[in-house]
Amino acid sequence: MAPDTSPKPQAGGAVIASGSLGRIAAVPWKNEGGQTRELCVEPPEADFSSFAWRASVADVGRDGVFSTFAGIDRTIVLLEGGGFTMHADGAQIHDLRECFVPFSFSGESDVSVRLHGAPTLDFNLMVRRDLASGEVVALSEQNSRRLPADTVLLYVAQGAACLSDVSGMQRQLRSGEFVRLREGAVLPDLLCAAGAMVLAIRIRRQT
Template identity: 55%
Template structure:
C-alpha cells in the first residue's frame, strides 16, 4: 500500500451533522467508524455559518488552510478567531461550536483523537529544508508548495504516512504533521 495519499483520491463526504463537506485523509484503525476510531484526519470545507458536528470524548485540533476563516464560539462562551492560516487550535469535541464566517469559503485541517486512548498535536513545518519525522508522526499533510519523500514527490494537498525517514520541503513549502501518542 502506498504511503502517499493524493489530494485527487480524497473523496468528499458529508459532515457527521450533514451541514458541510469533509475529505477524510486517514483514520486509525482504518476500518473504524465515528464511534470507535483512535484518530482521524480530514480536510473540511466550511462554506456557511453551520455549527460543527459534536464528537464526545474526542480532542480536536483545527488549522485554517485557506480562506478568510471564521470566528468559533464554543459552548456559547469562549470565542476563537480561526483567521490566521497554519496556526493550530485545540478544543474538546463535545463542545457546541457555532461559526461566524469572516469572508468566503474556507478549508481547514482537522485532527481528532479519542482522549481515553491517545494524545495528539499538529506541528507546522516550513521549507526549504529536510525534516526527520518523529516516531509519533502518523501523517504529514502538505499545505503549500512541493516536497520530496523517499516514496516520491508531494504536491499541495497530498499527504504522506511517514516512517522516520526525512522529508525535503522545497522553498515556500509548508506542511502539517499530525502526531499521535498512545496513552498505554
Template identity: 45%
Template sequence: MKLIEFEDLPVTPWKNGGGVTRELYCHPAGASFDSFLWRVSIADVSQSGAFSSFAGVDRVITLLEGEGMDLVSDSGNHVLLSRLRPHRFRGEDQIAAQLEGGACQDFNLMLRRGAAAGEVQVWSVDQNLEQGCNLLFCVQGRWDVLTQDGEHVTLEPRQSLAWDQPPGKVSLRSLSAGSVLIGVNVNLK
C-alpha cells in the first residue's frame, strides 16, 4: 500500500500549453507514455483545446472541479462532462474540449488496450469491496480505509492510496457528510 500526497506530485505541462498534469500512479512504475499498462493522473485544464492522442489506449475521464467540459469528437459527437460522472473514450479519437465557464480539473484513467481493462467508480456512501481495488482518491471529506490484512489509513482530501495488486476485501467508511471517494479497478490481461 502506498499513500500519495497530491501536493508532492511533480507538475508536468502539456505539450500544447493548455494545462498541466500530475501523475498519481503508473504501472509498471516509471513506464513511459509508450509502455505503461495503466496510468492515473489529475489534469488542470486552463483553456479549451484538443486532447492529446493516445493510440491503443482506452481512457476514462471524470470531472473533479469546474462547471463542465464539452467534448466534441471529429465525428461530431458531443458529450458534456458533468462533475463526478466518469466518461470512457478511445485515446486515438480526435477530441476537442470546450470549457463551460472556466478552468477545470479532471481525473484520468488510461488503460493499454489488450493489456489492461478497468473502471472508475465514484462513491459517496460506505462501501465493502470484496475484491479491493488498485487506487483510491479522496475527492472531498475524510474516509477510513481498512483492508482484510488489518492495514488502516484515514484519507484526507486529495490523498490517494495505491496497490500494485488489489488487497482483497476493503472497507471504506465515510467520516464526514458530503464525502466523495473515487476508486479505480484494473485487471491485467
C-alpha cells in the first residue's frame, strides 16, 4: 500500500494509513491478463497465498479470463467504463454494467469476461473465507453519515467526502483517495458531498 505522506489530521486516531490511486504503480494480474493496483493487504506485505484480505483497483482493457483464487470470496464493483458480462462454466453469471453496485462470487470459479465496449476500472475485494468474511457497501450523500460496523477501508470512487469525529477533527477526501481504519476503533462519521460515492469495506474476522 502506498501511503500518502502529506501531513493531514487523523480522525480520532481511527485512520492508520492513507493513499491515492494515482500514486500506486500498476502490476500484472496473477495470470497476467490485466493490471491491478493494490490499495491495502492484510497482513501488510502478504502475498497471494497468505493474505487475509486484499483490496485493489483493476484495469480491464480486453476480453479475457480472471485469475482463480482457491479459498477466496471475491467482490467486484464497476467504477468506470462500459462494464462486461461475466461467464463461468459456459453460462453467464452476471452483467457488470451499473457502476457502484457490488457483485460477489467465488474465487475458485473460472470466470471469463466480455467487455461491452470501453475498457473498465473495477474495485476488487478478496477475502480468505476461513479467516474472515467481507462486504463492500456503497455510500452516498443520502446514507453516509454513520459508517457500517467493522469498516476497515474507505475508497472514494466519485466526488468528495469528509471524515469527522466528536472532537472536531476533520479529514477531506477526494476521488481516488482511500483511508485504512483501525480495526476495533471508534469509527468517525463520513459526510459525502452531493453526487459523491464512497465504498466502505467491512471485514469480520472468524472467531
